[in-house]
Each structure stands twice: as structure tokens, then as C-alpha cells.
Amino acid sequence: MRFTLRMGAGVATATAALVLPLAQAVPAGADPDPAALARTVAPGGVKEHLQKLQEIANANGGTRAAGTPGYTASREYVAARLKKAGYKVTVQPFDFAFFEEKSNAVMERVAPAPRVYAPTPPDGSSVGEFDTMTYSGAGDVTAAVQGVDLVLPPSPAPNGNTSGCEASDFAGFTAGNIALMQRGTCSFQQKAENAQAAGAAGVVIFNEGQPGRTDTLAGTAGEPTVSIPVVGTSFAIGQELAAAGTVLHLKTDTISEMRTTENVIADSRWGDPNKVVQLGAHLDSVLAGPGINDNGSGSAAILEVAETLAKVPTRNKLRFSWWSAEELGLLGSEHYVATLSAEEQARTKLYLNFDMVASPNYSLMIYDGDDSDATGAPAGPEGSAEIEKLFEKYFDVLRQGHVGTDFTGRSDYGPFIGVGIPSGGLFTGAEGIKTAAEQALFGGTAGQAYDSCYHQACDTIANVNDKALALNTGAIATAAVVYGFSRDLPGPDQRPATAARSALKSVADHDHGGLDR
Incomplete structure (x- = not known):
């Protein structure tokens, strides 16, 4: 990377408020200081988006699941905000099998x-x-x-x-x-x-x-x-x-039928269209609850970053993505990647995924791009290790602990890895149990789930950890700026097909599989 992150200890508190106007963060004709520009993203704005998603769920039976009115309202809210900010917005429909036990x-x-x-x-x-x-x-x-x-x-x-x-x-x-x-x-x-x-x-x-x-x-x-x-x-x-x-x-007492849902894709009007830097989060919840941590948190964070960067003339094209039907098996991101031509895949230089970034009993987890944690999990495509190192650097300069997490195929990075696109992202934990070592790094309670309301009705606005949300929003903004302006993006220019897809398919998806045979 051509950027040096100059973030002092004060950045941790600075992320809690809008510190610099964009005019100061990006002087005319100059590349930005990533830390300065990242500080213009206000976590308070992220919380406003989360509150809106909660209100949408409240008005629609307590859910924002794909194929329900709650998801439609969520999608309309995100698309309207992006259009107002000046993005070229595409609403991408696809059919899927809907099921509800009433x-x-x-x-x-x-x-x-x-x-x-x-x-x-x-x-x-x-x-x-x-x-x-x-x-x-x-x-x-x-x-x-x-x-x-x-x-x-x-x-x-x-x-x-x-x-x-x-x-x-x-x-x-x-x-x-x-x-x-x-x-x-x-x-x-x-x-x-x-x-x-x-x-x-x-x-x-x-x-x-x-x-x-x-x-x-x-x-x-x-x-x-x-x-x-x-x-x-x-x-x-x-x-x-x-x-x-x-x-x-x-x-x-069930509903079992085919329905239509939609992804939301927003392209910046700036940047080289042959060098696409893509960020994504799934917008749908499970039927059981409003899904404010899973995954209103990731959706709201990238929405706030997108709105803040809308008028910033980046060197590379920024693309923000909100996936539907992730909770049914990554259906939205799989549909999107399957519709990309080989040329479009090659133009997508990297993908960053943010799924659950504010778990109440959080750990700050970075996707392990090269299996450097030696767990034997599949590594990401070439360039994924560089993405991991960028996020590590962000937390290191804040003197904030972090740990690795495997590419297990449980979230929307899976289809991108499957076609060889360098990938990375952040995660704060789901139903897994926090360790004593993680408690020492992050606080919270060892021996309990990172998110005890995972996939339940109690995943409300009260189920969000503000510190984790602020830290991760800063990391997301920093990565968007660094890669938006970088002359040296991760990964090779021409990516061969990889074996990652078959490797990932051996690992359980987002807990929606069932026993079969």
C-alpha cells in the first residue's frame, strides 16, 4: 500500500464523533490521510440507521427476513439513502424458496x-x-x-x-x-x-x-x-x-413457496471502473427477529461509510452491496457472483465483508486471509493476506487487541472467494463461546456466547455494543479509503480459478443446513 496509517491512541475516541469536515480531510488534488478521512464517519449516524431498521421491524411483525414486508422496507430505505447521496443504485431481483412455520x-x-x-x-x-x-x-x-x-x-x-x-x-x-x-x-x-x-x-x-x-x-x-x-x-x-x-x-402450519427478493448494489460515480473495490453486508434478518446485530450492524456501518464517501473522488471505483437471503444460505451474494462475467470478476479487485460487527459480548475478529493462525481452514485467494494485514495495522495503531477468524463459508465472502477474488472483513462473533484469552483482550464474559440473542427475537437495538460498532466502523472506513485511493491493490491482475469453492463447501454454511441422507 502507498498509505501510512498515522492513527494515534486518540482515534479510538475520535471515532465517536464527526471530527473533520470532508473538505479538510481531502484537500483538492491530494490523496487523503486515511485516518483523517475515516474520522469523518460518525458512529452516531450508524446508530441512526440501526434505529430505522428497528422501527421497520417493529412495523412489520418483528422481522426483516427476505421475502417479507420488513425486508422490502429495509431495502427501500437503503436504496433511497444511496440515491440521495448520489450513487448509481441497482436493485437486483432474484427468486428464492421461502419457508415459514407459523x-x-x-x-x-x-x-x-x-x-x-x-x-x-x-x-x-x-x-x-x-x-x-x-x-x-x-x-x-x-x-x-x-x-x-x-x-x-x-x-x-x-x-x-x-x-x-x-x-x-x-x-x-x-x-x-x-x-x-x-x-x-x-x-x-x-x-x-x-x-x-x-x-x-x-x-x-x-x-x-x-x-x-x-x-x-x-x-x-x-x-x-x-x-x-x-x-x-x-x-x-x-x-x-x-x-x-x-x-x-x-x-x-407453514408457508412454503417461491418468492422474489432483491440485492442492493451502489456504485460510486468516481474511480476507475476497471478497479472495483467492493464492500458488502447482508441486509436480511431471520424470521425470528429484527436482526439488528445480525446483520443490521454491518449493513448500517457500510451505509454510513458510503454516504460519507459519496462526494469523495476516489482513484478506484467503490461499490457497496447489501445482500438478501443470506440467512437462507448466501443466496443473494451467490446470485450476484453467478451473474458476473469473467471480465466483471476480473475488474473486482477485492471484496470486504461485514457480518455482525457489534456483538454484545464481542471479540474483534479479522478474517484470516492466509491461514496464518494455522487452523487448517481454507486460505483466501492471493491478496487476502494483505487485506488481513491492513485491518491488523488499524487495530495495532490503536493499541487495540484483535484475533483471527477462519473463512468457514458462513457469510457472503464465500462466493467471492470461490471465483478467486481477494477477500477479507471483520466479525465480532455469533453463537460461539468467548474464551478467557478473549476476555482479557476485549472485556466481556468468558464462557458465554458472543451474541446470546443470535437468531432470536431479542436481537434488537439493545443487543448492540457501541464500542465494537465504533471501532469496526472506523476500520471499515479506513479500508474503504485506503483501497479507494490505492495504486497497488491486493492480488494478481489476472486471477485463475481457485479450489477455494470446493474447500469451503465442506464447511457448514450460515447454520441453515439440515441433516440429509
Whole structure:
């Protein structure tokens, strides 16, 4: 980099207020001092954006999830602010599979001896005796249970059955019955589709029975292709339901359908279009809550940085991105990257991701671009290590501790890494547990989650740590300025395809996968 960061200890407090007007920060004809320009970004403005996102959630059933009115209002708010600031704004639509469980499901044995089974609630706050599968249809049925090609006792090894995997398994199946199938070999979606085609009124899939495959089965039916109830349960309950003469009452209350949602992309009117510096954050919440830390915090921080830099004539083009349907598996960023031509990918010189930057029990985490932490996690593409070092330098000059965090594929950097774009970013922790060493660096409480309200209704404006938000907003602004003006961007000019995509796919995504097969 051609910039030297000259940030003294006073920057930590200076980030709490608007210190310099832009005219002073960027004199005409001169490259800026990154620290001075970063201090023009006001964390108070970030909090104003967060308050607006909270108000939007409050007015829309407590959620800003993709495919809901709360997300639409969030997207409209962000796009309007960016247009007013002078950006070229693109609202990029894409279709996705929407699913919502509206109320607790019911599963109760009517005969031979009545028994009520405890459901896993829609918010997943506890594990019940059965679980409504994602993309289950809705329905209320009482019918005989009919086993489909079950292997009881189970085979010694997993996937020792093909229960419900072939249409021929349903030879002799009585239409209107509830199909009872066993986990194994093929996807839950295939089993459910075959059962529906055979006339089943509902589907129960139970765990297979080997060690590690006995608990309540949680999973997904893949996409909205079935209209009947589909639930998963444990091996023990599955055995119980397989007894002759079992009659079951099964009820699910769901919405499972295709919907359209949108990413928001904002391009600065300044800078070399062949050298794009891209920043991104997902704008959607989960259905269970307003998502103010996850990820209103990242969305609000980059919005404030974008507004502050809107009139700054950077050397390279700044592009700011707000992704939708991240909570359903990075769908927005995957759609965006998939639509880029090879030339457009090559023009994107780096991507910076900000997902949860104000966790209440925070640690200041920097994505480990080169696996220098030696955890064995996939390193980022060439140039990612340089991005990591920039953020490290920012915190070092503030005498502020920091730690590394792996590229696990859980957030929107994943699709960019997959096509070889140098990537980095910041994170303050989700459901993981804070260590004693992190408590010594950052304060807070060891042995507790970084964010105890992760993916819950309590992820409100009260769930934000102001210090973490201010420090990370300063880091985001600094990176945007450094890379916006740099003559020497990270990474090679021509990027070959990398193996990072396949490596990342081996790691769980943003906690939205389910057991399958």
C-alpha cells in the first residue's frame, strides 16, 4: 500500500464523533490521510440507521427476513439513502424458496394408545420429539401410518436402507395414509416427493438408528415441491410408529413457496471502473427477529461509510452491496457472483465483508486471509493476506487487541472467494463461546456466547455494543479509503480459478443446513 496509517491512541475516541469536515480531510488534488478521512464517519449516524431498521421491524411483525414486508422496507430505505447521496443504485431481483412455520406443529398418536409428541418450536429455541422439515407443506390429517421399505433393526452402517427412494417402494401403498420412512441413501426431498406422488397425506421420516443417527431428525425437504406435512423424528419414535395399527394425527402450519427478493448494489460515480473495490453486508434478518446485530450492524456501518464517501473522488471505483437471503444460505451474494462475467470478476479487485460487527459480548475478529493462525481452514485467494494485514495495522495503531477468524463459508465472502477474488472483513462473533484469552483482550464474559440473542427475537437495538460498532466502523472506513485511493491493490491482475469453492463447501454454511441422507 502507498498509505501510512498515522492513527494515534486518540482515534479510538475520535471515532465517536464527526471530527473533520470532508473538505479538510481531502484537500483538492491530494490523496487523503486515511485516518483523517475515516474520522469523518460518525458512529452516531450508524446508530441512526440501526434505529430505522428497528422501527421497520417493529412495523412489520418483528422481522426483516427476505421475502417479507420488513425486508422490502429495509431495502427501500437503503436504496433511497444511496440515491440521495448520489450513487448509481441497482436493485437486483432474484427468486428464492421461502419457508415459514407459523405455529407449533402437532403430532399425536390416536391409536393404539394415545400419545402427544412435543414439537420443536418454529424459532428452534428447543429440540422437541419431532421437527417440521423446511419446505414442508401445510395440512391437518388423521390417518393410518404405513411403513415404506423400512430396515428394522437398522443395518450396522449408515445408509443401509433405501426407504422411500424409489417409486417402486410404494407398490401397495394405500392413498391417504401417512408414509413412515427411514433416513438413508437419498434426500429427504426425494422421499417426500415419492410419497406425495403415491398419494400419501403426510410424511414422517425418522432417524436411521446407528450411533450418532438416533436423535430427533431436523432437515429440509429441499425446495417447495411438496404440499403435504413432512416432519422428522427420532429413531425410537419411528420404531414406535412402525407398529401395526398405528393411527396418527399430523398437523403443520407453514408457508412454503417461491418468492422474489432483491440485492442492493451502489456504485460510486468516481474511480476507475476497471478497479472495483467492493464492500458488502447482508441486509436480511431471520424470521425470528429484527436482526439488528445480525446483520443490521454491518449493513448500517457500510451505509454510513458510503454516504460519507459519496462526494469523495476516489482513484478506484467503490461499490457497496447489501445482500438478501443470506440467512437462507448466501443466496443473494451467490446470485450476484453467478451473474458476473469473467471480465466483471476480473475488474473486482477485492471484496470486504461485514457480518455482525457489534456483538454484545464481542471479540474483534479479522478474517484470516492466509491461514496464518494455522487452523487448517481454507486460505483466501492471493491478496487476502494483505487485506488481513491492513485491518491488523488499524487495530495495532490503536493499541487495540484483535484475533483471527477462519473463512468457514458462513457469510457472503464465500462466493467471492470461490471465483478467486481477494477477500477479507471483520466479525465480532455469533453463537460461539468467548474464551478467557478473549476476555482479557476485549472485556466481556468468558464462557458465554458472543451474541446470546443470535437468531432470536431479542436481537434488537439493545443487543448492540457501541464500542465494537465504533471501532469496526472506523476500520471499515479506513479500508474503504485506503483501497479507494490505492495504486497497488491486493492480488494478481489476472486471477485463475481457485479450489477455494470446493474447500469451503465442506464447511457448514450460515447454520441453515439440515441433516440429509
